[in-house]
Amino acid sequence: MIAMIGAAVAPGIAILSYFYLRDSLEPEPISMVIRSFIFGVLLVIPIMVIQYIMQTEWNWRDGIVAEVFQSAFVEEFFKWMVIYFTAYKHVEFDEPYDGIVYAVAVSLGFATLENLFYLIINGLDIAFWRALLPVSSHALFAVWMGYYLGLAKFSKGVRKERIFLWVSVALPIALHALYNAIFLSIQNWLVVIVPFMLILWWQGLKKVQRAHDFGSKKLSSRPQ
Template structure:
């Protein structure tokens, strides 16, 4: 039974890893470097668990204040800031990160490493009666949400890394951390609040996340394509 549960927890992660890997069509990143960022995500998740447990332990809030605290501080701020602290310094010195799309690819690999630990904890601690339901809901909602936050972070890190204007660089750096925190916090807030209207708002919010982030991904994929075609033309002229 444990093997089946493990497969339920890991299989959506593997599927999304292949999905994002295939998005990098023209200048693929080395597998061992991608694995490195996936492992960094696992380590970040372990650290996140420690910080989140501490924040929950010291909490003195209740009611709506508790929901806001849990959504934006315990979840959003902790998880996304830790991801950023692990991702950004490594990407700035990563020699294989030579175009904006790479920042999204590495960001998603790190985030899926993070989601792997989280998924295992949720699914392995669930009862046998609910394990399939929980694993499916996480595969459809929670794991893709981590990917969307990662695309946002990678998108702005890409702008930061390859921007020469120091004032814009500062702006992009702030946005690479702040925007994922806000998106993550709103996601958890709507999920936790459980008002009558919240399910409809949550569905629209999920659609919104997919739309804006897949547009960001497509934008950088197109830039990668143009860059690759220019490289081919340059080689042909020699």
């Protein structure tokens, strides 16, 4: 059981540590990051209940439409809600890259407990693939979410903020839905999912650099 817990927790902690340590400007308080991670963990049960209701009461069991709403929309929307109400308005959210840190923390908290449940049910044989695909994908969807939350937080004007906030939730939902659709609709999904994940990493790391550049400009413009 200890090995299973370790296999479930290690990928999320490793990826979160990577993105946290990339924050070279004004690193977030570790207590805030841990709190966000725990919020993500706590999201798993209510989301599972909502998905169960969708499957049983609404009879959404199979197909791409069901996966889009049950998985992509529900999971990304509730993660976004948690980030918005617990981190976005917090005083510690003081540079654009912070959006990425908090979004990744919440998403990986969710992905870690979800990963543990999958390993308990299916065994350690799938641990490598779970770390490589679902856990990593949750983190990468969060990078896009956090990047646009950062742009929203430090945008000039209410209209721009609202546009970036909308993009920050809509884009991760779309990416998550596309990720699910690859597995559901393509027989030889490995041929497609590998380049898809590589593109997510490539673009995600570009978002990280852009958030840093934006943050550097913001800090340099502060009165000395």
